Amino acid sequence: MNSDPQTLAEQIIAGQRRALSRAITLVESTRAEHRRQAVELLRLLAPAAGRSIRIGISGVPGVGKSTFIEALGNRVVALGHRLAVLAVDPSSSLSGGSIMGDKTRMETLSRQSDAFIRPSPAGSTLGGVARRTRETMLLCEAAGFDVVFVETVGVGQSETAVADMTDMFLLLLLPAGGDDLQGIKRGIMELADMVLINKADGDLVATARHSAADYRSALTLVHPRTRGWKVPVQICSAVEGQGLAEVWQSIERFRAVIGGNGELEGRRAAQARSWMWSEISEGLLAEFRHDRRIEPRLDGMERDVVAGRLPPTLAAGELLRLFLHGD
C-alpha cells in the first residue's frame, strides 16, 4: 500500500476516507517498517488532531450498547457533526471477532458519509489494543471527525484504559432492582461522568426510573470524577429513541463545563502524559519479557515466587540485574 507518510497525511487532512483507512491499517501493523511510518504519520498529523469530544461508552453485555451508539450516532450526525466510532476490545484477538466487526450491527450508521466505524484492533494485551485505538482516534480527529465514541466491552481493566483516553465516560445500565445490579465491575461506577439506564421502554419504564433513583443515591457515596460536575443519572430507550436528545444535551453541557473550568485542558494533558508513560512502561516490560537472557528464566522464577519458595524482591532483583547489566 502507498504509505508515504507525507502524502498520506495530506490526503487524510483533505478528508479522503480511503487514506484514513490505509493509515489505520498502518498504525495497526506491528511490522517495524510500518511502525516507523506510522510514528512519522502521527507526528505530521498531531497539530491537526485533538479537536473532538472524546466519549467513552461502556456497559454490561445485553445493555444494548450498539443500538444505543447507532441511535445516538445518527442523531449526532443529523446535528451536523462528523462521528468516529472506535472500540477497545482486548478479547477480540482471542475470540477472533471483535465487538464491532459485525458492521450490520450498526447498518444505518455505517451508511452515513459523516460517520466512520472501526472495529477494535486485535491484540493480545490491553496496552497494545489501547495504543492502536489512541492512535486511530488521533487519525480520525485529523480527518475532521469532531465527535469520537470509544466503545468498550468492559473486560477487566479496559474501562479504565478507555476512561484514560476520553474526556467523558458514559456507563450504560439495564433497568433492574437491588441485587440484580451486582453485574457492575468494581470501580466502574466511579469512572462514570454520566449513568444511563437504557431499555426504559414498555413495562420497564417504571423499573428504570426506580433504578435511576437507586443509582442517584449510590452516587452520593462517591466523589464525582470531574470537578464541577454532578454525575447525571438518566433513563433512555435506544430502540424507541426516547431520552437521546437529553443524553446529547448532557454531553454538550459536560463539554461546556469542562471547557470552561480548565478540566478539559487538564484531562487532555493527563491523557497525553498517561499515554506517554504507558508507552514507556509497556515498551520496557515488553523488552524485558522477550529479552533472550530473561525469557528462558522467567516462568521458572515466577513459579517459585508464586509458590513462596523465592521472595519476590530476590527474583526481581536477579532478573533486573540480568536485564540491565547482563550479570
Place this chain on the structure above:
Amino acid sequence: MNSDPQTLAEQIIAGQRRALSRAITLVESTRAEHRRQAVELLRLLAPAAGRSIRIGISGVPGVGKSTFIEALGNRVVALGHRLAVLAVDPSSSLSGGSIMGDKTRMETLSRQSDAFIRPSPAGSTLGGVARRTRETMLLCEAAGFDVVFVETVGVGQSETAVADMTDMFLLLLLPAGGDDLQGIKRGIMELADMVLINKADGDLVATARHSAADYRSALTLVHPRTRGWKVPVQICSAVEGQGLAEVWQSIERFRAVIGGNGELEGRRAAQARSWMWSEISEGLLAEFRHDRRIEPRLDGMERDVVAGRLPPTLAAGELLRLFLHGD
C-alpha cells in the same frame, strides 16, 4: 550494626525482638551493601514467613484509626495472638513524620510484649514505601507474629497498594448521612472486605445504624471483592470497646471462608506475583528515569507531549530507543 544475614535470621526466628528491629532497619536502608544483605536475609526467612493473617486497615482522617487499632489489637493479643502493626504512608517522607511515629498514640498496645508496632518507612514513592512494608511484614511473620495489621492513611493509591499486600481489607467510616459521605475516594468502597462505622457511641449510635444501612444498600451495587464472601457492614465504638468482639469474629469467619475455598491461596499467589512485577516495573522505570541519557531530555519531552506538540508514541519511542539501544 551486626547484620550477618545468617545470624540475624536465626535470632529473628528465635524471636529476638532487637534482631527483628535491626532487620527492619536493614531492609529500610537504601545503601547497596545493606540492600544485598536484606535480600539475602529475606531469602533465608522466606520459608518461615506467610503464616499470618494480613489485614489492611484504612479510613478517612478523624475516623479514629489508631484508637481502633489499639483497642482491637489489645483484644487480639489477649486472645493469645502475636500482633504486628505496620503502616504504608508515602506522605511520611514529606511530612517528616509518620502516621505511627508517635507511639504514644498506641501506648497500651506498644507496651504489650506480644505486639510489635512499626511506623511507616519514609519514602518518596508509594512503590518504595510499599516494598519496605511488604518486606517488614515478611520479617514479622518469620518472627512468629500471626496477625499483621497494615494501616494506611489513604493517600491516593496507597489503599490499592495495601489491599494488594493483605488478605482482607477493612474500611473504617464515620457515622454520617448522605452527602457527608462523599469523603470516600473513588474505588475504595470496592476494595473493602468489611465496612465498619466507628464512633457508634453516645448520640451517634442511631446515625451509625443509619449509615450502615446506607452502605449495605450501596454495596449491593458492586461485586464483592472476595468470592463466597458478602461484605459485612458493622458498627463499633473503639473508645467504648463496643462491637470489637464482633469485628474479630468477622475477621476469623473471613479467614475460614477464604482458607476453605482456595481464595487465600489464590490471593497469596497474586500478592507474590504482583509484588514481583511491581518490583520489576519500579526497577525498570527507576533505571529509565535516572539514566544519564534520558534524565536530561525527559522534562522537555514530557512538556512537549503535554502541550500536544509531540505525539506520546513518538516521545516514548525516541526515549526507549535511547535507553535500550543508546541511539
